[in-house]
Amino acid sequence: MMVSVCCSLWAQQTDTLVAAQVYSYKVLPVVRASEQVAFLAGQVRPSAQVSELLRRFTGVQVKDYGGVGGLKTINVRSLGSEHVGVFLDGIQIDNAQNMQVDLGRFSVDGLGAVSLYNAVKTQRLQTAKEYASGAAVHLVSEDPLLLVGDSAGKVRLRGGSFGTFNPSVQWDRRIGGVILRVGAEFLTSNGKYKYDYFGTPLTRENGDIRSLRLDTRLSGMLLGGKWRLMLYGYGSERGFPGPVIRRSEEFPFSAERQADQDVFAQGGWTKDWTDRYSTALKFKYANNYTHYNTHPEKNAMAMPYNLHYRQQSAYVSLAQSLGLSDPWSVDLSTDLQRNTLDSDVGQFVKPRRTTFTGALATLLTWERFRAAANIAYTGAWDTFDQRNAGGWSCEGGFRDAWMPSLSLFVRPASWLEIDAFAKRTYRLPSFNDLYYSLMGNSALRPESAAQLGADIRMSARAGAWDVEARLSPYYNNVNSKIVALPTSSQFRWTMLNIGMVDVTGLDAKVSLERGLGSAERRLALTLRYTLQQALDHTSPGSQTWGNQIPYIPLHSGGLDLAFQWEDWSITWDTTLTGERWSRTANIDTYRIAPWSLSDASLSRKVTLYGHAGRGMVPQLAVGLALNNIFNQSYQVVQGYPMPGFNAMLTVEYSW
């Protein structure tokens, strides 16, 4: 968490750097990332999960169930997490079962940048899926070509509150023309923290976690192109503390445990065949295993479930880009994916989905005027290899959608940039929406989101201060929203495409920065504000018509301060979340009071010149993060109290 703010403030100009790939053809972004944190080579990484960085992005709301192991998904501009694509090096991290990605599981170790796009990212040689998300979070691995010398490494120890111990190592090595990076990270935490149980202080139990991440990245040149390969393994075992409800003292709140074993291999090969024609081939195979057990023998209140799931996904993408005449290019991207889900849930159909996604895109990028247009198509075929549930048919097993998008950019003056976009995207119903035992509806259609947005970016210099401001009005309409509705049985819901939400909002951000006599002495201040009016327009005349949808604050914002003096850094962040409702019925009973959260950090780096010899100069960094400094009692999701004051100490040695 420490130093994340200075990263976001002082490294935004790397936007174009990240976009530049191997081809020589001129590339300028039409729409820049709405928010971005980029890490410069040799810079101390914020010791954080990706979710902690995203928390301070305008328009983003991290839905946090609390604790180190608690689920953390994101909403962007009131679009649910199902509409937010998460991409690692351009390849989607997907979850066909519930369409949600737990961003608390991803470490920033090994990443070069984390960025958020509301408009379609406009870059050559994208995968087709990159054109087909409502909003997108892009995690970009650090460019291995930045390795100086033959080897480099990093050892990090982190620990503190909740019995957290989180060491990691990373080792880079140049072997001939191949650069190898090996990383490992271990996390353990008891997840215990005090919270307010209806006026009585209690300790959160069964929120412990152990996890291990191992990854290997390889990159090099092959047949005149650049290739990358990543092998990733993640295993975890954790408890779910459950919602805070009235519960007899004789029984625990929860004894639920979940074990996950995720492995994936992904990679790609990018080549410029001529000055004008380039291709990118990408692939991924993922295998995710989950074991969920409610442990009724430890908790008589538990529904007795002991379930195993295995999701597999195979994916291949070919992107082709042709430069017609500088600066006009045309791209064609074609993706093919196969998803399977196996489970021992009673009467579970074992769904298989084959998805084709194609996108035709064009870019026109002069210095002062740029345009991007694309149309993407998704078609998904669902089949079952087992039909023991009865009642489900394969009819309606094909779903498809066309997704157009247009983005424009003008720079009327050197201090002013304006971009605007319009797009329509769809998200397919998840396997849970369609086939989950006792809950299925195989006739569901894709859920659609129409989005309009603009960014007005201004920069100025006022005395010693560099000032940057961004104003981003937007409108989103979510239609045919998939909604779970109850039936006569408490355990059987039905899913319908009936929801409609209109979202009108504004993101605003002002950053001020000044040097204090040298490049190593800086002061930066950021103010953020998000307005989100997200109204339920499902059913005229109903009690919820025109009401704010659950958990979305009308107003939210914050202030980030960063101060660097030579090797010392201090940061301060305050986030404010306005009043919200836990139900679409916006009545007092369901009102969630506003809350604020303040975090601070102090860090120091020590450059060990005496040990300099090869490549990078060795460096030692020590950081202390103080979170929720005022010990505020708050809940992001009702029933899931968040931790009070907590502290984490990080020591990192890199060479």
Add this chain to the structure above:
Amino acid sequence: MLCGALFLGACQKIEQHQEPPKDNGLTGVMVNVDNFANSAQKIFVLNEGSMGSNSATLDFLRLPAGIYISDAFGKMNSSVGAGLGDVGNDIAVINNEVWIVVNNSGIVEVISAEDETEINVINVPTPRYIAYDANYAYVTSWAGAYATYEGWDLVDYSNVKGQVYRINLKTKQVEGTVEVGYQPEGIAYYGGKLYVANSGGLTLPPTYSYDNTVSIIDAASFKVTKTVEVQVNLKNAYADSKGNIYFTTLGNYWDVHSGLYMITAANPDSPSHVSDYATVSNICGDTVYCIGTETEFDWTGQVDHKYSAYTVKNGVKTPLTLNLNHATPYSIGVLNENVIFIGELGIYTYTDPEDKLEKIATDYYNPGSVTYYWHGNSVWSVQAGIMPGHFAIY
């Protein structure tokens, strides 16, 4: 005759008090009760609340004043910070007490029927439904022989049977449990016997199928004396004053409809099928009231709300005229044959994008409503809590 889940409640005399009850100051919505023609003092409405959100609440309609009061438990028990709890599943008026089964809180909350203040809290794991005789309350519980569960192998699920907990009405202590079938739901008492409807609603391994049995317990020895096969996925159990025991089933949502079945106390071995369609039900006196959804096992999700309503007396079915246009019944409460209450969930009307027809759907997390029907026609409607699912009359 006062009607509740069980007719026994009618036998209790109403005590005369000098001081006004403590809940006299509670205010609410005024409604017209001119035609109720009944000596009841209160009609309690238990709002289940959505699971995991601790939102069960208790409302009541005060008679003859005609005031509908929301969240009476919360208002009269501010010291119970956690409120009524998570998922109110059943309610019964026993003597001058209201016994409320709070499923996911693992408690049976006993309050004064007179002023809704807490008298006692009894711990029962995953409690479901309640019945009682002169000395005991009996509560079905899904948590049963879980102690035999060990390891993570599926075979260990083979004995996940439910229990009936016996609770002393005076001391409020649990005095024994008895194992019944899988996931027992409704329970009824008649003539020294308890009749338990086993649902098997979790359809767990090894069979992945619903239970279809009724467990008959001898109340005196508190042992299961007989197990009778009726139909899959049993739900409610009712006993009338003549020894007819009725059971509703929810069916399997595929090829077995929901329905109403009957056995007699004299000859429990031969159950008879009374009618299809009984997703919503209650008893008043000797009459069982049922409402069924015609399309309840249509998996396409195009919920077309057509209801068939009927009553059954002595096993004889009679159509019930109830104007349910634009209603989506979730529960039914009956004060007498002319005064009927329908509990509904939060309602959406929407235009189906496929066939452009106006349709109704309900949701499970916004407040529902209670509508009063006089001679089959709706008269007024009040906002209730989330999922008003159970009625009891005091």
